Amino acid sequence: MLPLASQRSPKPEDLPSELSGLRLTKQRREVLAVILQERDHPTANDVYLRSQNRMPSISLATVYNCLEALVSHGIVRQVNFEREPSRYCPNLADHCHFQDQNTGKIHDVFFKEGVKLEDFLDLPQGTEISHLEISLKGNIGH
Template sequence: MSEERMQKALATLKSSGVRITPQRHAVLEYLMHSMNHPTADEIYKALEGKFPNMSVATVYNNLRVFLDIGLVRELTYGDSSSRFDCNTTEHYHVICNSCGKIVDFHYPALDEVEQLAEQVTGFNVSHHRMEVYGTCTDCQENKSH
């Protein structure tokens, strides 16, 4: 399952002429296995045990590499630090207003929006993003107490 994605990603890296160092492998692996769209700092802290000497810059460097190749996407919300999403299949995000939890949400791509945007603005449209905001089930319960 996720092993397959990992192999595919490694192949993409290799074909792009990017070396697969232990740190790089670890960052990618963590991204692949984490379902919660971590920040750079979260990745850094999570790998501290395995790589006590690793620099924060290394995390940022590698995230940049993955971004450039298209292996991950950067998500910027209001909360000061970027989050990284290695799920490159088309999907949207639902975000909790109170706890910040991010949940993936699949929905048929809104092609007609892109087309209309092209017509109206003259832009050469490449993609779009959408986030739905609300209160997650946990926070709904907490509020009712």
């Protein structure tokens, strides 16, 4: 199977029944399909609303449960901007996020080829980074 991040918008039924050791139940598959469908970094509530199209009986608690399962199994990334509600991103490649202050839209931003953390940060030596989040805000054009 193609890596998830490269598939366009698989329907829930096209997704496998297990992924990275996580059983993909109907709901988890639906939630994942929603996240893969529109890569606009939806919030949990956005995912809830969109899931209801195909699965009107899904509950918000389940959406939260599914998101947590997908995130903890490394299938989806949780993205935070200050105190705003968390957003979810299926792009697992090393990248960070830019929020256009005019539109509110969030864009993936990638690292320059071959750049390492130690190249631009003065980390206390011996530090092992397990989690990194870079969030940018600003304007495009001028």
